[in-house]
Amino acid sequence: MSIELSIVMPCLNEAETIESCIKKAFNFLTRNNISGEVVIGDNGSVDGSQQIAIGLGAQVIDVKLKGYGSATRGAIDNANGKYIITADTDDSHDLENLIPFLDLLRSGYQFVMGNRFKGDKLDNAMPFLHRYLGNPVLTFIGNLFFKTNVGDFHCGLRGFTKEAYNRMELKTTGMEFASEIVVKASMLNLKTIEVPTTVFPSGRTRKAHLRTFPDGWRHLRFLLLYSPKWLFLIPGLICMVIGLVSTAYIMGSSKNHYFVWLPCTTSLFLISFQFVLFFALTKIYATNHSLIPRGKNYNKLFKYFTLEKGLLVGLLMFVVGITFMFLSFNFYQETSDILKITIPSSIIIAMGIQLMLFSFFFSILGLGDTEHKIGS
Structure with a gap:
């Protein structure tokens, strides 16, 4: 049976939350009778994340090159679905409500962005600086530089066709991957739309991999270099x-x-x-x-x-x-x-x-x- 949807998630030491993410993704596929797969791009986890994912039936891709972008691209390259939806493995994304993304992709859209600011605003779901400073400022700059009309440049929950992904020829390895995919979609004039999505507080207890100021600078540097x-x-x-x-x-x-x-x-x-x-x-x-x-x-x-x-x-x-x-x-x-x-x-x-x-x-x-x- 051909695979219609690949749900892709990068992973680095997410043993606390990866089980919940994979179960939610499979539940979504089963409940909606969708031919799909879950693909994990593992970036060298040492906490047993790979074994958990394999045990739950996910395809695990060992990605040697470090970085959020590298892990995500490694998983997408090995995905078999006609459509791709990416999410994080910290249990912050609404993986059981992906129908708005998939329906829009089925209707002909090539790139569907999630917008956390239009979804339900839950307490502690986003750090204060990210919600009110970093994301709005970088989103404004991105829209100005590349004539996009995106309200949330860095939402990790997004969908696109595999054909569109191949056309983008994405290069970045780090967190700036989130910006690159939006920029490339705009430059290629892909048919793009946004949908509201709810972001939940992260389910992990350890410190997040995202570093506010260094990764914020990586996003800004990328936007400047690509314009x-x-x-x-x-x-x-x-x-x-x-x-x-x-x-x-x-x-x-x-x-x-x-x-x-x-x-x-x-x-x-x-x-x-x-x-x-x-x-x-x-x-x-x-x-x-x-x-x-x-x-x-x-x-x-x-x-x-x-x-x-x-x-x-x-x-x-x-x-x-x-x-x-x-x-x-x-x-x-x-x-x-x-x-x-x-x-x-x-x-x-x-x-x-x-x-x-x-x-x-x-x-x-x-x-x-x-x-x-x-x-x-």
């Missing part, structure tokens, strides 16, 4: 406008005491230019290494920007900067007037050299994508 637009491009463009406007104002001002700010404003413009170049390089690298999905306009980058064009523009900038610097020494006598020309000229020279170097690196990164471009 080069917000990490490099937008800050770069903002600084570029500030640097350009302030430099132009100083250059046109007759008040010499403003002149002391010219090195700062021109340097800000140069730094912002580097941010924009880093955006392009990061975007290409991340796309070529399947960290982010290939956008529909990706190949146009290599069509409209080539090594030859970049070298030509960079060389022109270099020549213009050298020319203005030379003219300033020959046509101006006052030191302040000379520096008003030589400082911006030196920035243009530096930008020209950077653009030429960027063009070479840009082309090198593009070499690995030649096969795709030829076939496109």
Whole structure:
């Protein structure tokens, strides 16, 4: 019989709660006459969790690479179901009420997210900082960066099709896996919906594996690294406008005491230019290494920007900067007037050299994508 649903749970020393989780999962499958399985991704438990799971009929996958994401991916890779629902093994998820997830997957949705904030709010179900600070802030940032409309970025109870999972090509190994799957679903334009779910207080007595601030930083770092637009491009463009406007104002001002700010404003413009170049390089690298999905306009980058064009523009900038610097020494006598020309000229020279170097690196990164471009 083909398996319709795989209920997947990562595990690391969860002997206190894993029995309850597996029984609830099997009860759900039996009660609703669903052809399914329970798959445990064990991450090196030493408390007998594996034996408990095997004794209850679950499939146990030994995952060597440490981390929440690694254990979850290891289990999903070995799952046989058409649909996957993930949960934690701390007995905090409502595993006996998964029909809303499964019905939506059956109806054509590719990704179904649980939302703990829309479900029943039980006392002590979530730590105060997680409920009122960490999760809301990271969810807001995730929605802003990736144009998602998710109310609970980090709910561990979620469902998706196995086909959608394969398309996501997930990479992360730690707790940031919870963010990656939402981000990839958005980037791939998967048909997504949220459902309310109830979260219960954890059934374990030991300290949770989740570390509030280190794992919160891992989530934030992931969101930044997977969005080069917000990490490099937008800050770069903002600084570029500030640097350009302030430099132009100083250059046109007759008040010499403003002149002391010219090195700062021109340097800000140069730094912002580097941010924009880093955006392009990061975007290409991340796309070529399947960290982010290939956008529909990706190949146009290599069509409209080539090594030859970049070298030509960079060389022109270099020549213009050298020319203005030379003219300033020959046509101006006052030191302040000379520096008003030589400082911006030196920035243009530096930008020209950077653009030429960027063009070479840009082309090198593009070499690995030649096969795709030829076939496109």
